[in-house]
Amino acid sequence: MIQVTGLTRRYGDALAVAEVTFHVEAGQVLALVGGSGAGKTTTLKMINRLVEPDAGHVVVEGRDAASLEPHALRRSIGYVFQGIGLFPHMTVAENVALPLRLAGWGRGRIDARVAELLVLVGLDPSLAGRFPAALSGGEQQRVGVARALAPSPRVMLLDEPFGALDPLTRDRLQRSFDGLRRTLGLTAVFVTHDMAEALVLADRIGVMRGGRLVQVGTPAELARSPADEGVAGLLDTPRRLAHLVASRLEGRS
Amino acid sequence: MSEQLAHLPEYLSAHVRLTLAALATGILLAVPAGVVVSRLHALETPVLALASVIQTVPALALLAMMVPLLSGLGLPGIGTLPAFLALVLYSLLPIVRNTVTGLHGVDPPVLEAARGLGMTRNERLLHVELPLALPVIVAGVRTATVWTVGMATLSTPIGAPSLGNYIFGGLQTRNTAAIVTGCVAAALLALGLDGVVRAVAASLADRRRGLLAAAGAGLLALAGWAWAAAPRAEGASDRPPILIGAKTFTEQYVLAEILAGTVQARTGRPTRTLASLGSTVAFDALRRGEIDVYVDYTGTLWATVMGRKGPGGSRRDVEADVRRWLIDQAGVTLAASLGFENAYCFAVRRDTAARLGLRTLDDLARHARDLSLASDYEFFGREEWRAVAAAYGLAFRARRTMDPSLLYQAIAAGQVDAITAYSSDGRIEALGLVTLEDERRAIPPYDAVVLAGRRLVREAPNVLAALRDLDGAIDVATMRALNRLVDEEGRTPAAAAGIFLRGRPHRAAPSGARPGG
Numbered sequence: 089m090i091q092v093t094g095l096t097r098r099y100g101d102a103l104a105v106a107e108v109t110f111h112v113e114a115g116q117v118l119a120l121v122g123g124s125g126a127g128k129t130t131t132l133k134m135i136n137r138l139v140e141p142d143a144g145h146v147v148v149e150g151r152d153a154a155s156l157e158p159h160a161l162r163r164s165i166g167y168v169f170q171g172i173g174l175f176p177h178m179t180v181a182e183n184v185a186l187p188l189r190l191a192g193w194g195r196g197r198i199d200a201r202v203a204e205l206l207v208l209v210g211l212d213p214s215l216a217g218r219f220p221a222a223l224s225g226g227e228q229q230r231v232g233v234a235r236a237l238a239p240s241p242r243v244m245l246l247d248e249p250f251g252a253l254d255p256l257t258r259d260r261l262q263r264s265f266d267g268l269r270r271t272l273g274l275t276a277v278f279v280t281h282d283m284a285e286a287l288v289l290a291d292r293i294g295v296m297r298g299g300r301l302v303q304v305g306t307p308a309e310l311a312r313s314p315a316d317e318g319v320a321g322l323l324d325t326p327r328r329l330a331h332l333v334a335s336r337l338e339g340r341s
Numbered sequence: 342m343s344e345q346l347a348h349l350p351e352y353l354s355a356h357v358r359l360t361l362a363a364l365a366t367g368i369l370l371a372v373p374a375g376v377v378v379s380r381l382h383a384l385e386t387p388v389l390a391l392a393s394v395i396q397t398v399p400a401l402a403l404l405a406m407m408v409p410l411l412s413g414l415g416l417p418g419i420g421t422l423p424a425f426l427a428l429v430l431y432s433l434l435p436i437v438r439n440t441v442t443g444l445h446g447v448d449p450p451v452l453e454a455a456r457g458l459g460m461t462r463n464e465r466l467l468h469v470e471l472p473l474a475l476p477v478i479v480a481g482v483r484t485a486t487v488w489t490v491g492m493a494t495l496s497t498p499i500g501a502p503s504l505g506n507y508i509f510g511g512l513q514t515r516n517t518a519a520i521v522t523g524c525v526a527a528a529l530l531a532l533g534l535d536g537v538v539r540a541v542a543a544s545l546a547d548r549r550r551g552l553l554a555a556a557g558a559g560l561l562a563l564a565g566w567a568w569a570a571a572p573r574a575e576g577a578s579d580r581p582p583i584l585i586g587a588k589t590f591t592e593q594y595v596l597a598e599i600l601a602g603t604v605q606a607r608t609g610r611p612t613r614t615l616a617s618l619g620s621t622v623a624f625d626a627l628r629r630g631e632i633d634v635y636v637d638y639t640g641t642l643w644a645t646v647m648g649r650k651g652p653g654g655s656r657r658d659v660e661a662d663v664r665r666w667l668i669d670q671a672g673v674t675l676a677a678s679l680g681f682e683n684a685y686c687f688a689v690r691r692d693t694a695a696r697l698g699l700r701t702l703d704d705l706a707r708h709a710r711d712l713s714l715a716s717d718y719e720f721f722g723r724e725e726w727r728a729v730a731a732a733y734g735l736a737f738r739a740r741r742t743m744d745p746s747l748l749y750q751a752i753a754a755g756q757v758d759a760i761t762a763y764s765s766d767g768r769i770e771a772l773g774l775v776t777l778e779d780e781r782r783a784i785p786p787y788d789a790v791v792l793a794g795r796r797l798v799r800e801a802p803n804v805l806a807a808l809r810d811l812d813g814a815i816d817v818a819t820m821r822a823l824n825r826l827v828d829e830e831g832r833t834p835a836a837a838a839g840i841f842l843r844g845r846p847h848r849a850a851p852s853g854a855r856p857g858g
Contacts, residue, residue, distance in 0.1 A: 138457055163459030173454025177472045177546075186468070187458055235458070 367432030375440025424496030439481025443474025586635030598838030767825025
């Protein structure tokens with residue numbers, strides 16, 4: 089469904105992304121995990137050409153991304169932004185409707201689809217007329233997801249979608265997204281620095297460091313044979329944290 | 342006051358037409374220019390620098406520059422066109438600058454979101470960037486609106502009627518009611534238009550259709566009224582109005598009314614007055630056919646227009662020289678010599694004259710080092726000043742330039758010791774000033790002469806005949822009295838002219854034209 093081969097991007101002398109290759113099967117979710125500056129977001133943005141690669145190929149749904157008009161490519165791929173990226177001068181309904189307006193849908197069809205999407209992402213329909221500034225962070229991100237899903241894309245890219253949310257909201261949204269992608273059969277790549285989130289949501293995990301993809305595999309594969317100490321340490325973090333939390337809650341030490 | 346208000350529809354509608362046309366053009370040019378500049382980074386610095394340079398030119402100077410510029414291009418150099426162009430230029434900077442600032446100020450994540458959703462460049466501009474930059478752009482439009490309304494008052498001296506006619510006319514004729522009327526009307530118009538722009542912006546931002554409709558309707562009503570009130574091409578084309586010019590001082594306003602009254606009474610032709618023209622603007626306008634007739638002074642023409650130097654001889658010699666030169670070099674006919682001189686003369690207070698024993702310019706030259714002299718905007722730049730300063734060796738302690746209407750106030754209040762007065766000015770007598778003899782005849786004579794343009798001479802012989810009959814009709818005592826009626830007694834120029842015209846027998850008037858004659 090998504091095939092990435094030898095993706096490379098430089099910023100001046102700095103190599104942001106080097107020779108990254110992976111693929112995502114239809115209906116699967118891949119998480120790109122790594123620290124700041126590891127090249128995760130740049131890799132993600134090269135898939136829909138928000139960043140143009142210096143070398144390498146991207147094939148999405150059997151089409152070479154480089155052969156399409158950038159805006160046409162982006163319209164076929166849902167995108168959820170790190171900073172949420174809602175348009176402050178448009179209401180919730182207008183934000184969600186925008187991709188449909190760009191696609192030339194009629195007014196009646198748009199209204200029906202927007203109502204359906206708000207329910208789908210778990211938003212109260214009474215929020216439709218509000219402006220983004222009047223919503224909570226969690227509600228804003230649900231609007232962002234609804235907007236990305238509006239034209240029914242089969243492929244989605246998510247850039248730290250839940251990073252800025254409080255833990256309870258994040259938990260609810262993670263579960264909500266997990267349900268959605270299974271119901272809709274979405275193929276997705278999402279970027280996170282949180283290994284626990286990757287383990288919960290992804291079918292496969294790619295670990296990035298210094299612009300390189302160090303290892304790709306299922307959680308079990310990574311746990312069984314980590315490529316190096318870094319990967320092992322990264323995988324171990326949630327487990328150690330869980331142990332610590334459990335022992336604290338039980339009153340030991 | 343009611344006399345002032347009678348002109349309000351004419352001046353206000355002209356002001357509104359000029360302002361709205363300039364602003365609409367300014368917005369249509371500046372917003373796209375701002376968009377282009379914000380995208381082509383290389384253009385940003387030069388374009389904004391150019392707009393800033395235009396802005397640093399004083400408004401009045403920018404307007405004045407349009408006159409020779411347009412004339413050089415063969416376009417009408419006086420009237421509405423130069424005023425319109427100057428106002429458009431002036432309105433560009435705030436709108437271009439704010440458009441660029443507004444577009445640059447759009448949050449980068451929002452722009453990336455727009456790209457990520459697959460919006461094209463134009464879709465991003467239309468749906469995201471312009472709506473988000475709108476408040477900043479509107480702030481620029483509001484600045485331009487207030488500037489344009491204010492600056493339009495300055496277009497009066499280049500021949501575009503506006504609320505400035507009240508202000509310039511009022512300043513020259515010491516008519517406070519006129520000045521206040523002009524200022525209040527301009528301020529209210531600025532506030533009103535600013536309110537409309539604000540309402541349009543607010544209605545767009547808050548989706549208030551009713552408010553948008555109301556603001557739009559208000560604007561349309563104002564524009565509709567202003568254009569409906571525009572002067573028609575006065576009926577049939579065989580009788581276009583005679584265009585009469587006047588420079589920016591009382592005597593000129595009175596004489597323009599006298600010319601208008603004479604032409605109307607003797608020929609029945611309609612007239613239109615372009616008041617408060619700059620001094621050389623008036624002559625150029627006549628030469629180019631933009632006005633038909635106005636009154637100038639032989640010495641001014643001789644020194645400033647013809648560029649002659651040195652003593653010019655007697656009144657008769659100078660007038661003959663001017664008459665010949667005008668017809669040969671400029672195609673302008675000297676139709677009549679009114680019969681009085683309005684010469685530059687040096688005047689001091691009676692007590693100053695007595696204390697220093699001043700009678701002639703030679704006396705003045707001996708004491709000049711201790712005295713200050715004030716004059717109008719032109720004099721120190723004119724040939725006459727160089728001639729008189731050289732002839733008498735005049736060197737003053739200080740020289741000041743001010744509006745002619747304020748010279749008399751300044752000398753009466755003791756703020757200056759001497760002024761250059763105008764010999765036909767009623768205030769010389771009223772204030773008891775002493776004028777000093779020019780025994781060396783360094784200053785040329787300044788006979789008031791009626792100048793007629795080519796078209797009038799060719800197409801309206803009856804008008805020319807009526808003007809010729811003004812030859813010798815006004816002596817200096819009469820002119821001083823008329824000037825004094827306006828300057829000291831608060832009458833309007835039209836009222837003063839009316840008194841003169843009623844007292845004057847219509848020598849060649851068609852019988853029955855005057856009931857009870």
